[in-house]
Amino acid sequence: MQKSQVPSYSFSPLKGYENFEATTQIIISEILERGLPFEILDTENNLVAVQYNNKEYVIHEGTISDANSLIAYWISNDKWMTKLFLKRNNIHHASGVLLQSTYNDKDFKSLQFPLVVKPTDTDHGIAVSTNIQNQEDLHQAINYAFRHSDKVIAEEYFPGREYRFLVIDYQVRAIAFREPANVMGDGQSTIQQLINNKNANRGEDYTHPLLKIKTDEEVDRHLKAQSLSLTSVLPNGQKVYLRKNSNLSTGGDSIDVTDEMPDYYKEVAVKAAKSAGLKIAGIDIIICNLNKEPSFNNYIVVELNAPAMLSMHNFPYIGKNRHVEKYVLDAILNAK
Structure with missing residues (x-):
């Protein structure tokens, strides 16, 4: 997959709404474009309410809304629970173990280095350590992760490139390669x-x-x-x-690869979203070789994200604006 590596990033905060997260700014911009009545409920929590067809729709952080059920959101918010639902649907994911604070070295017998350690319920890569090669670094990573969560996952490291698929109403609307x-x-x-x-x-x-x-x-x-x-x-x-x-x-840097991604990996992303019943989702997939069809040796689904960041797709470091806000707002307004 060849992409021009010339940065195209250009972002100007939405005038009057600069204190909102960029994803919320994007949704507010679409609400304004449609001329829909809306109310700012809580700026700090990125909480707005929009009126449509005599109904009110509350939106948190741009995408958290009635479009996703409470149970779907709960599944995606727990990385260990996510593994369970991926497994139920025969979707490949990394082999791992769930650790409590009383863990010991016997818990890792089934795993092979290199490893990844992450809290079960943090976002944005907080306290995630990857490509761990030895016991000393493993224990250090686990202790670091336990500072942020009561439960920690240790799993086998899977080589490849990680992509974020934005799935809206079970259609892939944008894909970003996120370069570390x-x-x-x-x-x-x-x-x-x-x-x-x-x-x-x-x-x-x-x-x-x-x-x-x-x-x-x-x-x-x-x-x-x-x-x-x-x-x-x-x-x-x-x-x-x-x-x-x-x-x-x-x-990290976001690089738009929507047009270059083979359809068979888009189908994996949709299947992953459906496994948890997510109508709006950011699906993280690591792929070894894009030219090879999905197999247990060529990809894993890493995470399901109900709070799906839109800004990486509208304002990538490299690539074009995918204008995903129109699909997201449609999904929200069609939820009732």
Whole structure:
């Protein structure tokens, strides 16, 4: 899959609604475009109510609404429960174990390194550690994850590229390749300086589609594995990845690949959304080879996200605006 690597990112906050998350701004813009009456209920919680056909529709964070049932939202919000529903529908996912705070090394006997560790109920890549190669790093990652959740998943690492499929009413409307946080060397600047330069056009929070690259224990560990540190100077043109997980919340780049994705992986995304009954969903899939049809050796579904970020599809780092808000608002307004 070849894409132009020239950044096309351009985002201007919606005037008068700059304090809302970018996904909410996108939905408000569509509501305004349609001339529908609406009310701001709570800016801090991105909560709005819109009137349509004498009915009221409450929307939280741009996509959380009556379009998805409570049970569907609950399934997607628990990563271990998500595995159960994927398994019921014969959808491939990573082999893993659920850990309590009283875990011991025997719990990992069925797993093979490298591993991934993540809390069961956090979003945006919080406390996720990937490509763990040894017991020392494993225990460190588990302890880090337990700071954010009472339950933690350890699962086998699956190589490949991670894609976000936006599924609306069981149709794929946009697909983004989320490239992990990275910097390109210039032969003079340290990695920390390169991070600072790339962060200049990014936001501190979700009021912007792309967020600043954050440095933490995972970045330090990942650089150390490459015999690098934040003070290292990279040769001109050398790209270095700062972490394995590709969440935009930790500084990843969104690249639109909607037109390049084969239909058979779009069908996997729709099937995954249906497994939990999600009408609006962001489906994360890791794929080894796009030219090979889906098989247990070529893909896994990583997560189902009921709070589906729209801004990565309308304002990608590279690629075109998919204008997904019209499909999302239609799904919400047709829910009653």
